[in-house]
């Protein structure tokens with residue numbers, strides 16, 4: 001009787017697995033899972049809505065175009081598609097997806113294929129202070145066979161020239177480095193530093209690599225490779241030339257095993273000349289140690305254990321700073337924001353000297369316009385760097401200051417960006433955007449964030465004359481800003497923008513803290529009092545900020561966040577208390593918009609304001625952000641702009657055009673209040 005009952009239980013359990021329709025999403029089902037997100041050009045994702053059909057769904061580049069990347073497994077001669085097989089070969093089955101989860105560095109999917117269970121772990125390292133590890137332009141895919149019966153298992157994976165951005169004319173090569181097998185695919189005939197219309201790099205090469213003792217390889221028409229694996233479990237070792245229907249593939253034979261067994265692949269996109277900085281080619285920092293791609297990717301695979309153990313430490317830290325500064329809703333948001341932020345950023349050295357004393361960083365304004373080192377994008381991003389890698393602030397700002405200090409730049413305020421099109425950091429175009437108060441304030445905040453987090457005065461010393469120039473610009477122009485753009489360029493040019501004057505006031509107080517010249521601090525505080533206490537920038541009753549002096553609507557003023565972060569007290573406490581009371585009264589259906597006339601809001605500035613308010617208002621901001629992330633309405637890599645109210649064909653909670661922007665570093669604003677530079 002007892003054993004019969006047990007038998008029934010087992011039967012029910014196995015029925016559930018084999019017919020299972022429900023996927024468990026943990027901690028939530030996000031709009032899109034990062035798969036391989038390491039640079040603006042290695043940015044592969046899968047929409048959350050595609051995960052239940054993972055075996056037959058494509059990876060996508062951040063822009064949404066398909067990338068061919070498959071995993072297929074044979075279990076005792078039966079073939080199961082695990083990932084990315086949109087046209088299943090005849091005679092194959094689809095695995096069943098049971099679990100999907102993400103941390104700050106891993107996206108993990110558990111699938112069942114016949115009698116065996118596999119875990120696909122897409123791991124993009126984020127190494128806040130190890131520039132070699134961080135700059136290696138590769139990401140891991142580890143396929144783990146769980147312990148089980150003694151079936152015979154083989155694992156196959158392929159990619160094709162969708163990874164090069166040009167499927168019409170490419171070429172490929174196969175090499176080995178030690179025990180590592182390496183395929184590289186590159187476009188033919190494209191210019192260095194050029195992109196396709198989806199923003200993929202047309203120069204450089206896509207890389208696929210793995211190592212193993214029972215490994216076979218093949219390149220050729222994709223159907224030939226997959227059919228060969230289906231029928232045989234191995235590949236032929238033939239390396240046919242590129243064709244437009246071609247792919248490169250690996251097959252690992254795990255043999256007959258009941259044990260847990262794992263194989264790891266490295267996927268990447270390498271550009272040896274990665275950035276054009278004022279005419280000088282820059283390259284990835286890692287090339288100081290691993291100059292050639294096969295050696296670099298072999299090192300990357302060898303570094304797996306160390307990188308993975310660092311990732312566990314980072315995942316734990318993000319989880320704990322999220323829960324301790326607010327709760328698990330907040331840590332869910334932070335975890336999804338980490339790869340997207342670092343993956344929009346690259347650490348470089350000069351391509352000719354490979355001199356690591358000449359290290360720089362570049363950030364791409366992905367999707368909104370492709371600008372390089374946009375100063376307000378660095379501003380949006382800075383809280384995560386303040387916490388984890390404050391040196392990045394110096395590395396990102398120094399190319400901006402070097403450009404602004406050159407004869408090519410003649411303005412007396414700070415520049416908006418150093419090039420219209422990443423990776424060409426060739427200077428701000430004459431017809432580029434001008435945001436005088438915005439960027440002059442931002443460079444001062446960022447310089448001080450670096451100094452406060454690290455205790456190093458080197459940046460402020462090196463660039464003291466320029467910093468003073470921008471502080472003086474704020475002092476002369478900041479209380480009544482002339483008609484100009486702010487970073488919210490969608491609003492157009494407006495005069496007397498309260499949020500810009502707030503930036504100027506806090507910027508002056510920050511400059512005082514940066515340099516010790518308290519006369520600037522005094523002016524900043526006077527302006528804070530004028531704007532808030534004397535109602536220059538508020539409604540007549542002083543309950544909230546207006547978009548422009550004396551002009552409605554209200555505005556979500558976020559530029560006093562640095563005031564709070566740096567403990568400057570340029571604005572009175574009352575400003576924080578009153579706005580905490582006010583914002584919940586103007587919430588839309590799915591969140592607080594950017595101002596009283598708009599149907600959309602930005603997660604960046606909601607997250608800044610969540611840090612400046614307490615109590616119910618903070619709870620509202622974090623909870624709305626979490627609901628937006630988890631509402632199932634979106635499929636793009638985390639968009640930082642969304643409809644808070646229904647508008648036209650959009651529902652409240654749907655994202656609004658931006659995607660995959662590195663500006664999600666802003667989500668760390670609240671966590672940053674607990675301390676800087678906590679990663680060692």
Ligand SMILES: *[C@@H]1O[C@H](CO)[C@@H](O)[C@H](O)[C@H]1NC(C)=O
Pocket residue numbers: 191192193194195421422423424
């Ligand atoms: C960068 O500049 C080069 C010319 O120097 C050009 O060929 C390329 O298309 C530019 N890249 C972008 C993304 O505009």
Ligand SMILES: *[C@@H]1O[C@H](CO)[C@@H](O)[C@H](O)[C@H]1NC(C)=O
Pocket residue numbers: 228231232234
């Ligand atoms: C399978 O692989 C073995 C070993 O490489 C080879 O001898 C055999 O011809 C292959 N069979 C098929 C059907 O491709």
Ligand SMILES: *[C@@H]1O[C@H](CO)[C@@H](O)[C@H](O)[C@H]1NC(C)=O
Pocket residue numbers: 480482483495496549550
């Ligand atoms: C800015 O505000 C001040 C004070 O309210 C006002 O005198 C001035 O005319 C405004 N400037 C513009 C350009 O509207």
Ligand SMILES: *[C@@H]1O[C@H](CO)[C@@H](O)[C@H](O)[C@H]1NC(C)=O
Pocket residue numbers: 573574577
């Ligand atoms: C702001 O709110 C805090 C907490 O509610 C309170 O202790 C403080 O007195 C308030 N300050 C002002 C200036 O209203």
Ligand SMILES: *[C@@H]1O[C@H](CO)[C@@H](O)[C@H](O)[C@H]1NC(C)=O
Pocket residue numbers: 327329619622623626627628630
């Ligand atoms: C967490 O976020 C969800 C929306 O996704 C919300 O319903 C819930 O109230 C939030 N929990 C807390 C404790 O704020």
